[in-house]
Amino acid sequence: MDTAEMNYRETVDSLNTASQIRFAPIGGIIRRVTISWPRGCNFLVEVLFNHKTVQFLPTPETGGTGTRGIALDNYTETLDPGWSVRIGDPIEMYLINHDGQYEHTISAIVNIKKEE
Amino acid sequence: MITAVENWGIGRPDFYGDVIASIPTIQETQTAWKLQKAYTIALQSVETDTIYTVPEGHTLVFGGGSISVKDSCINKLQIFAPDSIIGDFMFDMAGNITQPLTNQTVTAGTDIIVYIYNNDTITSDFSLILSGVLNEVE
Numbered sequence: 001m002d003t004a005e006m007n008y009r010e011t012v013d014s015l016n017t018a019s020q021i022r023f024a025p026i027g028g029i030i031r032r033v034t035i036s037w038p039r040g041c042n043f044l045v046e047v048l049f050n051h052k053t054v055q056f057l058p059t060p061e062t063g064g065t066g067t068r069g070i071a072l073d074n075y076t077e078t079l080d081p082g083w084s085v086r087i088g089d090p091i092e093m094y095l096i097n098h099d100g101q102y103e104h105t106i107s108a109i110v111n112i113k114k115e116e
Numbered sequence: 117m118i119t120a121v122e123n124w125g126i127g128r129p130d131f132y133g134d135v136i137a138s139i140p141t142i143q144e145t146q147t148a149w150k151l152q153k154a155y156t157i158a159l160q161s162v163e164t165d166t167i168y169t170v171p172e173g174h175t176l177v178f179g180g181g182s183i184s185v186k187d188s189c190i191n192k193l194q195i196f197a198p199d200s201i202i203g204d205f206m207f208d209m210a211g212n213i214t215q216p217l218t219n220q221t222v223t224a225g226t227d228i229i230v231y232i233y234n235n236d237t238i239t240s241d242f243s244l245i246l247s248g249v250l251n252e253v254e
Binding site: 015016017038039040041042044045073096097098099100101102104105 | 121122123124125126127128129130131132
């Protein structure tokens with residue numbers, strides 16, 4: 001198997017966090033991460049991805065301790081983090097919902113390509 | 117990882133489908149216009165009243181209104197401006213005045229006259245409410 005897709009879908013409550021962890025079915029490079037925000041998120045739901053305990057998407061800031069994700073609305077974004085993982089590694093989608101009233105459901109796909 | 121989540125605002129439910137209609141507002145050159153008058157009208161008679169004269173430099177656009185009377189009987193209200201009848205309404209005890217009153221325009225200097233017909237066999241008390249928008253015109 002040269003490529004593998006890992007599907008994520010998680011609902012995060014208002015003013016809360018949520019996460020979903022999947023384990024890499026193959027080792028390789030994360031070549032594509034597709035994240036979809038439904039209409040209504042209003043740029044209030046941050047999404048970030050961790051490999052084990054290291055954030056790889058979006059690229060962490062240099063220095064500081066801030067945790068910042070990507071927050072869009074009614075949009076599906078595809079990114080190429082080019083991040084190396086090994087088979088069985090945990091890959092976490094982490095959500096932060098800053099909406100004061102509504103929960104939101106985020107979907108994502110992580111694509112791993114086996115590369116030498 | 118995070119213990120307290122900041123409130124950045126209020127979003128919408130996922131995939132909300134409602135359309136947010138614009139709400140009409142009074143502009144700077146406009147004034148909300150309202151009139152309320154009470155009448156005691158003798159049996160089988162008509163009350164004639166010049167309720168308003170549109171001031172110079174303005175037009176009045178009617179929104180609507182209502183008329184009510186405490187006794188049941190089919191009565192009539194006519195709203196009249198010189199050279200035109202703005203509305204002719206039959207009602208029993210209460211009636212909402214909409215078509216054709218709504219959006220009728222009365223020009224500057226024009227008297228607005230109402231004729232209220234009491235077709236009952238007793239003297240009755242009537243209450244009339246009208247509303248609209250007064251527009252400044254050049």
